[in-house]
Amino acid sequence: MSLVGGFIRIVRQGFRVEFQEKERLLTPLFFAALMLLLFNFVLDEQAEAVQVKLFVAEIFLTMLFALHLCFSRIFEADAEDRAFEVLQTYSLHRLAWFAGKYCLAMIFGLLVIVPMILLSGLFHGQATLFLLYSPALWGVVVLMLAGLSALGVLLAAMMLKARGREVLFPLLYFPLAIPVLLAASEAVLGFISGSAAAWQWLGLLLGFDVIFITLSAVLFAELVGD
Helix, strand or coil, rough: CHHHHHHHHHHHHHHHEEEEEEHHHHHHHHHHHHHHHHHHCCCCCCCCCHHHHHHHHHHHHHHHHHHHHHHHHCCCHHHCHHHHHHHHCCCCHHHHHHHHHHHHHHHHHHHHHHHHHHHHHHHHHHHHHHHHHHHHHHHHHHHEEEEEEEHHHHHHHCCCCCCCHHHHHHHHHHHHHHHHHHHHHHHHHHHHHHCCHHHHHHHHHHHHHHHHHHHHHHHHHHHHHC
16 A cells, blocks of 8 residues: 555544544534633733733643544544554555554644634734734744644554553643743744743744654654554
């Protein structure tokens, strides 16, 4: 099976599974909405300058936790019908397998993140409305998602057969994701304030993306076998 053919097959299979069981997408969406509601209920009536920082903090924190729910279940359907073991016996290129799952993680991550950010903007009103039209915000969000998606796919594959994976996954995911979260939030705040340090944080975020994507692709191939 060719690299492109294997990639397309993995993506198609993933879409069929995800849209058959809509709770896989609805669960992180509801979780994100509840987190945003809690943030805005507790931190209401802040000064405008503080509201911008709160907006950035809450969307990245909410994204971190909501994506955890998406990534931890990315191989769940494969485990239920033993598709994971069957795919290991096929002449499927391991890079195509990883790329397909990575693409799915990116797509479903965006399906969670975009409405979450728009909802957060509605909560804050005029104080943060300009950020919803900011290319810097959306660009950094996509870069953060790119790194976390690779990490999520690798950890989900590692935890597939592990006992207590519901506990082990967040224990590995959150410490590794925190540097990406910090770099992304500081980059956005830097671009908002016009600070030159924003480009340094953006460079750091890109560095994390390259490291996570490269290592995840290599380790995934070793994990599932040649």
